[in-house]
Amino acid sequence: MKTSIGAKTFVFPTPVFVVGAYDINGRPNIMTAAWGGICCSTPPCVAVSMRKATYTFDCIVRNKAFTVSLLSAEQAAVADYAGTVSGHSVDKFAGAGLTAQKSELVNAPIPAEFPVTLECELFKTVEIGLHTQFIGKIIDIKVLEEVLDERGRVNIDKLKPFAYDPESASYYATGAKFGKAFSIGASISKKNE
């Protein structure tokens, strides 16, 4: 029997996105966002939701651009730092010893040390409630070569990403691959033939 745990923000996994944007003075900033995900295939889009109180909020509204970086589990402390101090008072690039490279495609910074960075143009803004959702059109993705496989695809075993569990406020490493998508369900279809 199922029991009710109430209306709250729980799914698993949620991503640990690190969102980059320039402030009004052109200083790069990053913040962590777990409320987000891919939201369209064509055009390729990613959504991030943030509170108006974040420093990043105004940066995105002003520049109409942002980056979304994926980190490896060994960089979790940097993501946590970016999610617990604010660009209102701290230069997080300096604080975390990160290098900001300017994207040539959108007006947003690419943190050089992060393995995967999506370069996004602001496509739509959705006022939801406490959070505002920014939908970014993915213009390109910059990737450190060491996380690519021989065919130029991001390899999860090399990236070693991690996820966030909102219930326990904890980070979880990803496990090993155990099945092929669009394929393992075929055994059920077969049984029903």
Ligand SMILES: Cc1cc2nc3c(=O)[nH]c(=O)nc-3n(C[C@H](O)[C@H](O)[C@H](O)COP(=O)(O)O)c2cc1C
């Ligand atoms: C794991 C984690 C996930 C977070 N997810 C979000 C989120 O999705 N949206 C949000 O507004 N704040 C989120 N935060 C909080 C912001 O990252 C935090 O308020 C940060 O200091 C904002 O930075 P800024 O003021 O420099 O923009 C998260 C924090 C952590 C640690």
